[in-house]
């Protein structure tokens with residue numbers, strides 16, 4: 001059985017939990033307290049970060065790498081596109097999400113209000129640039145739910161928690177977020193602390 005070492009409020013672990021629940025497979029989630037890390041996490045991941053996936057002698061870190069592995073191992077429903085061109089585009093998109101959105105989360109959580117406000121603005125502006133996509137399609141890669149939607153969901157769920165307010169023109173993006181949150185397994189994939197982030 002797969003075991004996922006997961007942070008209870010960590011957006012990257014949240015991504016992996018979403019995929020595990022979307023696939024409807026058997027797995028165990030091990031909550032890791034990042035303020036009091038155990039030795040086994042350091043052994044599994046020298047960077048001391050969650051998420052980590054363990055399956056027999058395979059130990060994987062990095063949320064996107066873990067999620068691609070789960071997707072290939074359990075292909076239904078398939079979350080990465082089958083076509084190589086679309087697959088490459090999806091990977092580039094995932095990379096851009098890290099650079100344009102997720103890499104700013106650390107700064108948003110900074111105690112320096114100037115740093116966090118600057119980071120909030122970058123994320124708000126980069127998210128707003130995605131809005132036109134939803135004029136013609138329901139999800140990021142078209143009309144099918146995909147890995148890109150998985151990847152962005154934890155950020156959209158945390159907008160209020162991070163103090164990010166989107167402009168009125170972003171209404172289609174917020175509607176899209178509601179579509180993501182209303183997926184049948186979505187609530188199951190969250191920890192109690194994540195559920196409490198948004199009422």
Ligand SMILES: N[C@@H](CCC(=O)N[C@@H](CS)C(=O)NCC(=O)O)C(=O)O
Nearest residue numbers: 010012034048049050051062063064
């Ligand atoms: N690039 C990694 C990022 C993972 C990451 O930053 N995890 C943080 C939690 S948000 C962590 O475990 N930090 C270790 C710590 O806080 O001690 C991924 O995509 O999985």
